[in-house]
Amino acid sequence: MTIHSEHPFVPADRDKDAFRRLRGRLPAPVTIVAAGAGRDRVGLTVSSVLLADGEPARIELLVDPDSDLGESLDVGSRAAASVLQPGDDYLAEVFAGLAPAPGGMFTVGRWTDSAWGPRLEDRSWCGFTVDETTEIGWSLRVTGTVHEVGVESSTGTAHARGRFHDLG
Known part of the structure; x- marks a missing residue:
């Protein structure tokens, strides 16, 4: 039970940064x-992702940072x-540092080691090498070459306006 109709610590929309509000309206x-x-x-949970097809494919x-x-x-x-x-909402929150993971982040979800690093089992994925890193705004832009791709039948998830959405 709560006495608040909204989250007591979340600022009202009018008090939020306009750019962040705009970005929040774009599904990621x-x-x-x-x-x-x-x-x-x-x-790390990453939602700023771009895949570019070509020879070679890039990410x-x-x-x-x-x-x-x-x-x-x-x-x-x-x-x-x-x-x-x-259904991976909690997993996303753990790797974003927003939810607890007793025993460490990699105890949440089923992980397998690949030549590229740990990857989630039964999820679409790609393995890449980092070609370049540059600072852009308050972020680190990581550019890589994709060397291996695995595609599963399950759909993906998008994040918009503070919620996860099924892309299926």
């Missing part, structure tokens, strides 16, 4: 990008981007 894919192996694994990400993932991605690094599916 929800992925987890992970790198490393064993105890050195790092991961562009915007990540938090202060995140463990952002600090670990250097030119030549390998990483895997797993596409989240409906």
